[in-house]
Each structure stands twice: as C-alpha cells, then as structure tokens.
Amino acid sequence: MTQAATPVLDVTDLATRFDTQDGMVHAVNGVSFTLNRGEFLGVVGESGSGKSVTMMSLLRLIPIPPGQIVSGKAMFEGQDLLAMELEDLRSVRGGRIGFIFQDPLTSLNPVLTVGHQIMESLDIHTDIPEKERPDRAQQLLELVGIPAAKQRLDNFPHELSGGMRQRVMIAMALACSPRVIIADEPTTALDVTIQAQIIEIVKELRQRLGTAVIWITHDLGVVAGLADRVIVMYGGQIVEEATVSDLYSDPKHPYTRGLLGSVPRLDQKGLKLVNIKGQPPSLWERPASCSFAPRCPYAFDRCRAENPPLMDVGPGHKAACWWDVDNGRPR
C-alpha cells in the first residue's frame, strides 16, 4: 500500500475517563493508532469497549465534565487536536473531520429543516455566499442519492424515512469535503437493505472523493466488506490491529478469535451459536493486567500480573497478548 507512508491522523496514548457519581470510569486506556490518507479503517468491539468514546474524544465531543481526556496526542495536519483551543477545534469539527452518528432520527434537530442543517456547515466552514448555499446543499443531497433533492431541503427530519435521514447525515458530514469522516455505527439503526445502500454510498463516495474513513461498528460482516485495516478494541484498549484479510484469516488475539467465532453462519446448518463466556470488563480501575484474562481460555500467570502492550506479531499485524496462539506457548 503506497498510502501507508502518509498518515492523516496519528493518535498516541489517548486516555479518557468519566468522573461519575459511582466512581471513575476508565473508558479509554492508552489507545494509539494511525489513519492513512484515503484509508478505510474499521473499528470493532462490543458495547462499552471504548470505540465511540475514543473517536469522540478526538474532537472533544464527549460531555466534559464528567468526561476528561487524561493523556494523549492526536496529530492531524500538523496540529495536536487534543491540545488545540476549542475555538480552533471548531474549524476542524465538520470542516476537515466530519462525523456521522448512529441514530439518524435523534441526531438531527427535529425543528430545523434538512436544508438549514446542511447549510449551517457551509456557513461555518466555507465562504460560499448565502445565495449559492441552497444549490450546494442540493448537490450534496443528490450526491448521497436522495431523489427530488430540491424539495427535500425544506423537509423536516421526521418527514424522511430512516435511510433518507442517514443520507442527510452523510451529506452533512461531507458538506465541507473533509479529509476524514468518522462514522459511529452509522447503519446500526437501519434495515438490512438500507444498510447495504448506505454502505454502497460511502464506498463510492470514498473512491470519488478520496476521504479517509473511520467506521465504528460491532458488525464484523460490514467491516469485512469495506475496510482496509481493522482495529479490535476491548476494555478501552486496542487488542489487535491488522489488515482486513489478515484479521479474518489469521486472528492472533483470543478475543478476536472469540468474536469471529460468535458470528452466526448461514452456510452451516445445526451449529450452536458460540459466545464468549463471561462478562465484559468493569472499567472502574485502569487495567493492571490483561482485561480479557478472566474470559480467556489461554490465560496464564503473566496475563493476570501484567497488561500486555500492542506487539508486532507479523507484517502490519499487532496484537496485545502474552500467548502465541499459533505455536501454543507464551510469547
């Protein structure tokens, strides 16, 4: 991959905590990753694994307080997003990094028209004169495949179907031609057929516009068909990082194996649905040992004493595990 040399976003050691009434929640614990220009990065993990909080922390979209970003650097176009003044960060939000959220009904403002909400971005980030903004908004809606786009500008979100609303969200995120789009489970709230359409739209737009995409999901099937590279998160940490083909053909982390094993299969009849035994980790403490150890069939003494860092396990393949699953011995 030639693009590999030019990262557009470089995150190191990001940690986010939430100071709640019941105690400190360690949602993200030292996450580092890079996103290359035009790359499609999948981020998978179960609910509460910290995948959404990681991405929202980058643009400080988590509620602060109770949230706090404790450490980390996020270099984007030569600037550290986490150290930037909020005023400067605003020019990045929606301008150079676009966000698509999960539930398109609650994520759009119910009392403002679709047109208003798209043109708002244009107003903030571009110098398109006010008169030409409706035309640009219309083009954006056409780009994401909304029919009768001109009339749709005057519609309120509740007048559109779920799929149409998600297209509007995508149009909003694309409005200012961002370098990076972060999509937080954008298809979870949609029907399977609509899901497929949305995925097609994003795929096509990425090819046409060359935007890098971070796609957060818990659906391994979606990622398999879309991503170049995948990050697997567990307990607020990255446990495995690999190209999509490596990850599916040769997962190195026991958790990834468990995840892939628990995908229901239609082609083999009569198989029992496999699940990973045990509960997701509590995040009340910053993990001192491997947070997957209590559920891990391979766990041994070291796993319960020391938290494994992300180690190289192959070309472009990293895993945070003390056990070498291929050779059946500790690393």
Place this chain on the structure above:
Amino acid sequence: MGRYVIRRTLFAIPTLIVISLIIFAILDLAPGDPAANLPLTIPAEVREAIRESLGLNDPFLLQWLKWMRLMFINEPLHTIESIFNVCIGDCEARDRILSWSSRAPALDIIWQRMPQTLWVLGGAFIIGALIAIPVGIVSAYRQYSWFDNLGTFFSTIGFSVPTFFTGILAIIIFSVALGWFPSFYDTTLVVNSWDTFVLQVKQMIMPVVVLSLFNAAALARFTRASMLDNLNEDYVRTARSKGVGETKVVMVHVLRNSLIPVVTLLALQIPGIFGGAIITEQIFRINGIGQLLIAAIGQSDVPMVQTLTFIFAVLIVLFNLIADVTYGVLDPRIRYD
C-alpha cells in the same frame, strides 16, 4: 391550521354554554340574598317586591335563559352600537346585564376596572417571563453552578411562599418601615407629567414584583428542566460535531426545542394570572376586576359574579386554543389538518 382553528372555535361554543349553566347553578345553590344587605327598616312586602323586580322568583332555567339573552344578544349589540355610533332596532330601551348592587351595567364596570388589572398583571406577566426564561437557560447550561443554585433558591421561595404572604411582607417592610412605596394603589392617578409617572411606577412596583416573582419561579424551573432535557440530546452533539459555536448551539438548536413546552405553559398561565390577581389586588387595594369579583360575591351580586366568571371561562378556553396553535407553529412534527 385554519380549519382546525375554526373547528376548535365552534367546539368552544357548547363548552362555554355548559360552563355558564354550571356557574349559574352553583350561584343559585349558594346561600345569600341580595335583598338581605338592604337596611332593616325596609318593610317585608317592599323587600319582596324588590326580589320580584330582580327576577329572583323566576324559575332557575328562566333566569339563566334571560342572562344568556342579555349576554349574547343585547350586550354584543350594545357594543357594536357604541363603537360605530349607530342604533340597531330598539336601542334606547334595550336591557343590559345590571349589577344588583350598583344598578349600573355590569360590563361597563368591568371595562372600567380592566386597565388597572391589565397594567399590574400584564406588567408582572411580561417581567416574570423576561426574567424567568433567561434565568432558566443559564441555570440549565451551567447546571449546579452558583448561579443555578441561587436561581433554585429563589424559585423555590417564589413558588412555595404564597403572594398574600410576600405581599404583606413587602408592605410591612417597604411601606410601613421604610416608607419607600405607597401601600395603596391610587386608581384616580392620571399620568400626565414626569412626577405622576414616577408616582405610577412607585405604586406599581410592589404588586408587580410580588406577582412576577411568583410567576417567574415556576416558569424558570420549567425552562431549566426543558433545556436540560434537550442539552443532552444527540442532535446537540451533531451540531457541535459540525463546528457550531456554543452560543448558537444553545440559542438556536437547544432553545428552539426547549421553548415548545415553555410557550405552551405561558399561554396557559395567562388566564391563571387573572385568578391570581384576585388575591394580589385585595392585598394592594388595586380596584381591578379581582377586587370587583370579591366585592360582588360579598354582596350576592349574582349578575356581576356570573358575568365575571364567564369572562374568566372565555379566557381559559381562548388561551387553551392559543396554546395548541402555538404548539403546532413551533413544533413541525405536529400537524392538525
């Protein structure tokens, strides 16, 4: 929307007729005799003749129908005649609703009393809303800050301490002890110079402040709660993710959504403040319609009480309709047609 308003207005007519019948029935059941207030020297047969002349011996339904005829036919005709200065039919001898105690047309007295009530109540209502909504917005945005705590403190006091207590307290402190403001409201004061204007403001301050504290308390809490509901909504995060500044996030995205229930509450509060005025006017001696109602009840002045309560009923029905219509205007998800 137009058809909806017409339909609702037509529905209001039977509602109001039933309300007027119920009011009339309650007044009929109430003890009290308008002739009882007359001097004891009046002989019994004269007293009986007075009762007869007031129509008190008529059957209940007939009395009500007579009042209905006066209220819905004679009074509107009289109003039209006096506005356009014309004479329709037998305008000289037309009966009007007469107050039993003063023998003057009830509606004329009400019109005389209305300005005092509107000045004080309208002032309190507007000032209350102007204070409450910004306080509610800031309190919600800076939840649990010292400002929010102070706002909560004052609105708890304002809401839980009744106006007849705060009113009397204000009179004792500012009129009796300090002598800053008059404790009586002088209705005969004509504002025609700077000095009389100052006097008018001075005599309005206490009732307006006492009443607006009460109105603002509930409204501020309501605005705060409504803002808090919306501040954590997903669309607020979306707005921030687009790079919208905080002021615009709050004033455009959140406020538009939060004001929907607040405006409805405001519209419904308007008839309510006329009720609240009954007490406040009594304390500050403002001879508005609240005091008129209390006096009329004391004198068993049935036509006056009936007419005033009916006007309150009309206001409640009208502002309910206004609340529903504004709801539809503010919230595009609601369509009435």
